[in-house]
Amino acid sequence: MSETTSTTVPSAPETVLDVRNLAVSIRTPDGVVNPVKGVDFSVRKGEIVGVVGESGCGKSTTIKGVLNLLGPNSTVTADRIELAGHGDIAGYSSKQMQKVRGRAVGFVAQNPFGSLNPIYTIERQFFELQKAHGTKVPRKESRKIALAMLDGVGIVRPERVLDGYAHQLSGGMAQRVVIALATTLSPPLLFADEPTTGLDATVQAQILDLISSKVREEGRSMLLVTHDLGVIAQYCQRVVVMYGGEVVEEGTVHDVMVTPQHPYSQKLIGSVPKPGEKLNVAR
Numbered sequence: 599m600s601e602t603t604s605t606t607v608p609s610a611p612e613t614v615l616d617v618r619n620l621a622v623s624i625r626t627p628d629g630v631v632n633p634v635k636g637v638d639f640s641v642r643k644g645e646i647v648g649v650v651g652e653s654g655c656g657k658s659t660t661i662k663g664v665l666n667l668l669g670p671n672s673t674v675t676a677d678r679i680e681l682a683g684h685g686d687i688a689g690y691s692s693k694q695m696q697k698v699r700g701r702a703v704g705f706v707a708q709n710p711f712g713s714l715n716p717i718y719t720i721e722r723q724f725f726e727l728q729k730a731h732g733t734k735v736p737r738k739e740s741r742k743i744a745l746a747m748l749d750g751v752g753i754v755r756p757e758r759v760l761d762g763y764a765h766q767l768s769g770g771m772a773q774r775v776v777i778a779l780a781t782t783l784s785p786p787l788l789f790a791d792e793p794t795t796g797l798d799a800t801v802q803a804q805i806l807d808l809i810s811s812k813v814r815e816e817g818r819s820m821l822l823v824t825h826d827l828g829v830i831a832q833y834c835q836r837v838v839v840m841y842g843g844e845v846v847e848e849g850t851v852h853d854v855m856v857t858p859q860h861p862y863s864q865k866l867i868g869s870v871p872k873p874g875e876k877l878n879v880a881r
């Protein structure tokens with residue numbers, strides 16, 4: 599009897615976001631600026647992809663361009679923005695994008711207070727989010743969901759937070775609330791744009807641990823914008839290096855950190871002090 603042997607080739611992880619030739623132009627009183635010039639990148643299922651680069655290189659504009667969050671003075675073009683479950687969202691209207699944000703892509707911005715509504719209680723913000731996405735839950739049920747979400751982001755006595763307003767929260771607490779809101783509808787993909795800016799070092803680590811564990815535990819993916827290579831090394835599997843509005847290098851964190859190819863990546867990685875290295879500190 600002849601035996602047939604079959605070799606199983608592991609399939610490549612599913613791509614949840616694939617962006618090709620994304621460009622942004624913004625009209626300003628001084629003329630048109632082009633902060634993003636034909637950017638390509640992708641995010642696969644279950645991975646955290648870091649976006650790194652110096653201040654002003656176009657990191658935030660890139661992710662806001664994908665999410666259609668730039669103001670009316672901006673024009674976003676792309677050959678395609680392929681989002682799993684939606685197809686090409688490049689031509690989506692702002693109304694269509696409202697349905698994508700929250701449900702398909704959660705967004706955690708730099709400043710949590712800019713994401714929270716100052717005149718609604720935190721509880722109402724959970725309720726409105728669910729209502730906006732057609733999840734018809736009674737108020738009582740919505741409160742139960744909100745309590746569980748706040749508990750899940752490590753907020754003790756979540757009832758008090760739910761009945762209060764954003765201005766009563768510390769920066770770290772507000773960012774926890776934003777993370778809870780951003781994950782309430784279980785989006786498979788999260789965008790986090792420097793989510794720990796302005797927080798002190800201990801709280802920064804707590805927030806990054808929290809957000810990355812939420813991504814890992816639930817098999818989500820995340821695009822994490824940061825200027826901190828330590829954060830990239832600790833939390834990301836792949837990294838996209840941006841310079842002057844363009845992606846100059848993309849690869850695994852290991853490859854880019856160990857053998858950076860582009861002169862800007864080499865400079866960026868070379869600027870990180872190594873353990874034991876003598877620092878030139880002025881006295």
Ligand SMILES: Nc1ncnc2c1ncn2[C@@H]1O[C@H](COP(=O)(O)OP(=O)(O)OP(=O)(O)O)[C@@H](O)[C@H]1O
Nearest residue numbers: 624626631633652653654655656657658659660825
């Ligand atoms: N509305 C705007 N009007 C004019 N210029 C803008 C506007 N938005 C962004 N820019 C410019 O686009 C460039 C990219 O900005 P962006 O905020 O995307 O950079 P970034 O890499 O996220 O920087 P940072 O790390 O400081 O947040 C900058 O030069 C910025 O000044």
